[in-house]
Amino acid sequence: MREKQFCPIAYRCGGCDYADLPYEEELYEKMYLAKRQLASFGPVAPIMGMKRPCRYRDKVQAVFGYDMKGNIISGLYKKGSHHLTAVKDCALEFEGAEKILSTIRKLMKSFNMKPYNEDTFEGDLRHVLLRKGHKSGEILCVLVFGNKYFKRKKEFVSDLVGKHPEITTVSYQVNGDETSMVLNESRIETLYGRGYIEDELCGLKFRISPASFYQINAVQTETLYDVAIKMARLTGRERVLDVYCGTGTIGLVASRKAKEVIGVELNKAAVKDAKINAERNNIDNAQFIEADCSVFMKEMAKRKEHFDVVFMDPPRSGSDERFLSSLIKLGPDTIVYVSCNPETQRRDLLYLEKFGPYRVYGSQPVDMFPRTEHVETVVLMSRVER
Numbered sequence: 104m105r106e107k108q109f110c111p112i113a114y115r116c117g118g119c120d121y122a123d124l125p126y127e128e129e130l131y132e133k134m135y136l137a138k139r140q141l142a143s144f145g146p147v148a149p150i151m152g153m154k155r156p157c158r159y160r161d162k163v164q165a166v167f168g169y170d171m172k173g174n175i176i177s178g179l180y181k182k183g184s185h186h187l188t189a190v191k192d193c194a195l196e197f198e199g200a201e202k203i204l205s206t207i208r209k210l211m212k213s214f215n216m217k218p219y220n221e222d223t224f225e226g227d228l229r230h231v232l233l234r235k236g237h238k239s240g241e242i243l244c245v246l247v248f249g250n251k252y253f254k255r256k257k258e259f260v261s262d263l264v265g266k267h268p269e270i271t272t273v274s275y276q277v278n279g280d281e282t283s284m285v286l287n288e289s290r291i292e293t294l295y296g297r298g299y300i301e302d303e304l305c306g307l308k309f310r311i312s313p314a315s316f317y318q319i320n321a322v323q324t325e326t327l328y329d330v331a332i333k334m335a336r337l338t339g340r341e342r343v344l345d346v347y348c349g350t351g352t353i354g355l356v357a358s359r360k361a362k363e364v365i366g367v368e369l370n371k372a373a374v375k376d377a378k379i380n381a382e383r384n385n386i387d388n389a390q391f392i393e394a395d396c397s398v399f400m401k402e403m404a405k406r407k408e409h410f411d412v413v414f415m416d417p418p419r420s421g422s423d424e425r426f427l428s429s430l431i432k433l434g435p436d437t438i439v440y441v442s443c444n445p446e447t448q449r450r451d452l453l454y455l456e457k458f459g460p461y462r463v464y465g466s467q468p469v470d471m472f473p474r475t476e477h478v479e480t481v482v483l484m485s486r487v488e489r
C-alpha cells in the first residue's frame with residue numbers, strides 16, 4: 104500500500120528510493136536485497152530498522168546553482184543526471200540544516216557571491232558540507248569554492264556564524280577539480296573555530312575533521328557497531344585489527360573488550376583523528392597507522408604476526424584481490440565484514456571461501472539509510488580446518 108509522501112520533494116531531488124512505501128515494506132524489500140546476496144552463504148537475521156526513520160542524516164552536502172528565474176538555489180543533482188533540484192527542508196537531513204543553507208543563499212546575494220558553474224568554471228561557491236554531532240550538537244560547515252577569487256570569506260563567515268551560533272567551526276577549500284567529489288583531501292583551511300567537531304558514539308568521544316569518513320546515521324551506527332563487536336565474541340584476550348578504520352571508531356569501541364587493537368587507514372586526517380580519539384578516551388591498547396591496508400597486512404603476515412579478529416569495513420566498491428589475498432595470508436581466526444554494498448561483499452566472501460580457509464556463519468542487515476535503496480550488512484566469517 105502506498106503511503107502519503109513523507110517529503111514534499113521526494114523523487115524530484117533524487118535522494119530517496121522508497122519515499123512513499125510504508126517503512127515496514129521498505130524493510131521487507133531490503134531484507135530481500137540482503138538475502139539475494141547473502142542467503143546462499145548461511146542464515147541472514149531479520150534487518151534491524153530505525154524507530155523513527157527520518158532526520159537521520161548528520162551530514163548534508165548541497166550543490167549551489169540558479170533556477171530558471173535566476174534565483175540562487177541549493178540542493179542535489181537528480182539521480183543519474185547533472186540537473187540540480189532545489190531542496191528545501193529534506194525530511195532525512197538533520198533539523199536545522201535547511202535554515203543554515205537558506206542563510207547562505209541570502210548572504211551570497213548580499214555579498215555578490217555567485218554559484219560556481221562547472222561547465223564555464225565561473226562563479227564562486229560550489230558546495231557546502233554540513234556535519235552535525237548527533238549528541239554534541241556541534242556543527243561543522245565547509246564552504247567549497249570553485250576558484251580562489253572570492254576575497255571576503257572572513258566577513259562572510261562572520262555574518263554566517265553571527266546568524267547561526269550553533270555552527271561551531273567553518274572550514275574552506277578551493278576545489279576546481281573536474282570531479283563529483285565534494286572535498287578533496289588536501290588544502291582544507293579553517294576560517295572559524297577548531298576546524299573539527301566532536302561527537303559521542305557508544306559512550307566514547309570522537310573528533311571528526313572535514314575530510315574524515317564518519318558514519319552519517321549516529322543512531323544506527325551504535326546498533327551496527329554493537330552487532331559487529333558481539334559477532335567477534337571478544338573476551339579481552341584478543342589481538343584485533345581494524346582495517347579501513349576511518350577515525351578509529353570500530354576499533355576504539357572494540358578496544359574495551361580486547362587485549363590490543365591496531366587500526367589501519369589511508370586518509371591522513373582520519374588517522375590523526377583516530378590517534379587523538381584514543382588519547383581523548385584514555386585508551387592505551389589501541390594504535391593507528393596510516394597505510395594501505397593490503398600492504399600493511401602483507402607485511403604483518405611476512406613477520407608472522409597473528410591477529411585473532413579482523414574487522415573490515417571497506418568503501419562501497421568493496422575490497423580487491425590484493426586485500427583479500429593479504430587477509431588470507433595473515434590468517435585471522437575471525438573476520439567481521441561490515442559493508443554498505445552487499446553485492447561487492449558477496450563477491451569478496453566468495454573469494455575468501457574459495458581461496459581461504461573461511462566460512463560464513465551468519466549475516467545481519469542494519470538499515471543505516473532509511474528511504475534509500477542502500478543496505479548495510481555485517482557478516483561473520485571464521486576459519487574452518489580443512
Ligand SMILES: C[S@@+](CC[C@H](N)C(=O)[O-])C[C@H]1O[C@@H](n2cnc3c(N)ncnc32)[C@H](O)[C@@H]1O
Binds near residue numbers: 315347353370416417
Ligand atoms: C566505509 S569507510 C569505514 C570507516 C570506519 N570503519 C567507520 O565505521 O567509520 C572506509 C574507509 O576506508 C578507507 N580506505 C579506503 N581504501 C583504503 C585502503 N586501501 N587502505 C586503508 N584504508 C582505506 C577510507 O578512507 C575510509 O575511511
